[in-house]
Amino acid sequence: xxxxxxxxxxxxxxxxxxxxxxxxxxxxxxxxxxxxxxxxxxxxxxxxxxxxxxxxxxxxxxxxxxxxxxxxxxxxxxxxxxxxxxxxxxxxxxxxxxxxxxxxxxxxxxxxxxxxxxxxxxxxxxxxxxxxxxxxxxxxxxxxxxxxxxxxxxxxxxxxxxxxxxxxxxxxxxxxxxxxxxxxxxxxxxxxxxxxxxxxxxxxxxxxxxxxxxxxxxxxxxxxxxxxxxxxxxxxxxxxxxxxxxxxxxxxxxxxxxxxxxxxxxxxxxxxxxxxxxxxxxxxxxxxxxxxxxxxxxxxxxxxxxxxxxxxxxxxxxxxxxxxxxxxxxxxxxxxxxxxxxxxxxxxxxxxxxxxxxxxxxxxxxxxxxxxxxxxxxxxxxxxxxxxxxxxxxxxxxxxxxxxxxxxxxxxxxxxxxxxxxxxx
Numbered sequence: 001x002x003x004x005x006x007x008x009x010x011x012x013x014x015x016x017x018x019x020x021x022x023x024x025x026x027x028x029x030x031x032x033x034x035x036x037x038x039x040x041x042x043x044x045x046x047x048x049x050x051x052x053x054x055x056x057x058x059x060x061x062x063x064x065x066x067x068x069x070x071x072x073x074x075x076x077x078x079x080x081x082x083x084x085x086x087x088x089x090x091x092x093x094x095x096x097x098x099x100x101x102x103x104x105x106x107x108x109x110x111x112x113x114x115x116x117x118x119x120x121x122x123x124x125x126x127x128x129x130x131x132x133x134x135x136x137x138x139x140x141x142x143x144x145x146x147x148x149x150x151x152x153x154x155x156x157x158x159x160x161x162x163x164x165x166x167x168x169x170x171x172x173x174x175x176x177x178x179x180x181x182x183x184x185x186x187x188x189x190x191x192x193x194x195x196x197x198x199x200x201x202x203x204x205x206x207x208x209x210x211x212x213x214x215x216x217x218x219x220x221x222x223x224x225x226x227x228x229x230x231x232x233x234x235x236x237x238x239x240x241x242x243x244x245x246x247x248x249x250x251x252x253x254x255x256x257x258x259x260x261x262x263x264x265x266x267x268x269x270x271x272x273x274x275x276x277x278x279x280x281x282x283x284x285x286x287x288x289x290x291x292x293x294x295x296x297x298x299x300x301x302x303x304x305x306x307x308x309x310x311x312x313x314x315x316x317x318x319x320x321x322x323x324x325x326x327x328x329x330x331x332x333x334x335x336x337x338x339x340x341x342x343x344x345x346x347x348x349x350x351x352x353x354x355x356x357x358x359x360x361x362x363x364x365x366x367x368x369x370x371x372x373x374x375x376x377x378x379x380x381x382x383x384x385x386x387x388x389x390x391x392x393x394x395x396x397x398x399x400x401x402x403x404x405x406x407x408x409x410x411x412x413x414x415x416x417x418x419x420x421x422x423x424x425x
Contacts, residue, residue, distance in 0.1 A: 004395040008385065011395070015370050030064035030110065039114030043071045046351060047131050047141040049123045049286065051076030052084075054326030054340025055147030056107060056415075061348050063111035070355060071115045073139055075131060077122045078161045080104060081415065085337075086406050088194040089377065090170055091155040092177055092202050097170040099408045099424055101163045106416020120161075123148075125289050126322075143351050146302060146310075146324040147340070148283035153254040156191050156277060173275075176255060180272035181206055184261060186249065187277030188212025188241075189220070193229050194377045195277060200237045201379035208239045209271070211261065213246040213278075221374065222394045225386045232378040249276050280335075282328045291322070301330040306363035308347050321354070323347045333366035342371055366390075377402060 062072040080101040108116040122134040130138045160166040185196040196210040216226035233239040250259035254276040282301045302324040303311040309320040325343040333339045350360035373387035381402040388394040412421040
């Protein structure tokens with residue numbers, strides 16, 4: 001029987017070889033598009049709100065494909081991409097936090113002049129024809145795409161919208177960890193596991209406790225990954241792991257100093273620092289005024305059809321010109337960056353079809369193995385690649401070859417700003 005490593009290579013090749021072929025075709029088409037698109041004074045707007053992985057990919061593709069007479073307007077509050085994959089590591093490892101905030105300068109590189117406009121602002125509401133910004137500006141749209149993601153506190157996300165202030169937030173987490181001896185991390189998902197592992201590996205003398213509400217770590221993945229992570233953290237790194245515990249976070253907030261947790265047996269423990277890594281809040285309030293019925297009362301995500309059009313009455317479904325994708329949408333797929341990239345292609349094809357006067361027919365079907373795969377770090381250099389099929393079968397490939405900076409330069413290269421990375425080298 002083939003090893004998991006061989007299975008992973010086989011699965012990856014089966015997906016990425018055709019993908020690379022499509023990418024080559026897209027590059028040729030984008031070059032031709034840059035020669036043929038013409039700016040017009042009456043160009044109509046496709047407005048994309050949100051600039052994380054899903055929205056960013058869609059904006060890039062729209063700038064390469066929209067026909068003459070159309071342009072993309074991108075509304076994003078941040079001056080940079082928050083490369084959140086590296087936040088747990090750079091919340092512990094000092095001197096690299098600037099690398100986690102990637103400039104947006106390369107997003108529309110090579111696109112024809114006039115097809116792309118970036119607006120750094122916050123969208124507060126939408127009407128049937130306009131996006132209303134915090135600054136008071138109102139932007140007309142013919143198509144609207146909501147890719148606003150979800151919110152979580154430090155160290156999962158930062159609040160600051162400018163790069164220097166965002167770096168300062170991560171530096172604050174670094175200082176809090178460095179100055180604390182007894183540390184509790186609450187939440188045994190990917191961020192909590194990675195953060196606890198890094199704290200203990202970078203600071204072996206610290207007393208680190210990881211608290212999780214379920215009976216195994218990494219609850220949204222298969223049992224094999226949870227068990228592997230437990231052994232790596234508990235037996236190799238010496239982290240105390242408490243399962244089936246759901247203590248309330250201290251009133252001081254998500255980065256609570258000199259605070260206590262009360263456990264199910266009634267005992268109370270005091271820690272120098274308690275870091276919460278739980279809970280997501282979808283940023284769906286943008287639709288609250290225009291389409292309140294399209295926001296789920298159960299989880300606050302935006303309800304969408306398989307075409308990723310916002311879900312409304314069936315009679316108006318095909319004409320709906322508002323789309324949602326990524327973590328803010330109830331799409332049924334993994335809540336991972338690769339899923340957002342896949343969904344961006346669905347939205348792109350449907351918008352282009354509707355511009356041409358055709359019905360939107362491209363639907364999103366999750367490719368669970370690829371979209372839900374994860375590379376989980378378990379300390380400085382130890383990591384494990386894990387992926388699971390929809391039938392529950394899985395593969396797991398542990399390695400011990402991580403770079404300390406997790407190869408962040410590759411991300412800068414992917415977003416077209418590798419030249420600016422030289423300031424950190």
